[in-house]
Amino acid sequence: MPKGEGKLVAQNKKARHDYHIEDTFEAGLVLQGTEIKAIRAGRINLKDSFARVQQGEVFVHNMHVSPYEQGNRYNHDPMRTRKLLLHKKQINLLLAATKEKGYSIVPLKLYLKNGFAKLLIGIAKGKKNYDKREDLKRKDAKREIDRAFRDRQKA
Numbered sequence: 001m002p003k004g005e006g007k008l009v010a011q012n013k014k015a016r017h018d019y020h021i022e023d024t025f026e027a028g029l030v031l032q033g034t035e036i037k038a039i040r041a042g043r044i045n046l047k048d049s050f051a052r053v054q055q056g057e058v059f060v061h062n063m064h065v066s067p068y069e070q071g072n073r074y075n076h077d078p079m080r081t082r083k084l085l086l087h088k089k090q091i092n093l094l095l096a097a098t099k100e101k102g103y104s105i106v107p108l109k110l111y112l113k114n115g116f117a118k119l120l121i122g123i124a125k126g127k128k129n130y131d132k133r134e135d136l137k138r139k140d141a142k143r144e145i146d147r148a149f150r151d152r153q154k155a
Helices: 013-018 033-040 069-074 088-099 129-154
Strands: 007-011 019-029 050-054 057-061 082-085 103-113 116-126
Touching: 013 019, 013 103, 013 116, 013 129, 019 088, 019 103, 033 069, 033 103, 050 088, 057 088, 057 116, 088 103, 088 116
Parallel strands: none
Antiparallel strands: 007 103, 019 082, 019 116, 050 057, 050 103, 057 082, 103 116
């Protein structure tokens, strides 16, 4: 199965706009009971979230999982730090990449695969403003070309 295949729950569209994604990894999440129920209901936000390697483990910060409606007193803290499940080699690669200047670990997608919540994280390097403008120009040009081809085939 390719990376990122499963029922898409949340996507961080801003990440691809703000960063050059160099490599991606699929990670499992350590969740509490009401968190997985809220995720299955789609009540999650990846905006402004990031991951960090701490003491040989990877944690995701600022990932907002809304409280589950039927969770009553057993509900979780929406902004708590969650541990990611990765292999030791992957953690070492992430650690080496983030030690370089300008690199960070950014969550890209959260999806359900075989009943488990998986987070697609990427090693990202920040884009400059002129890079963002270049990407927008390229995207607009591609849209215009596709539109021209479509109109030509209709005629």
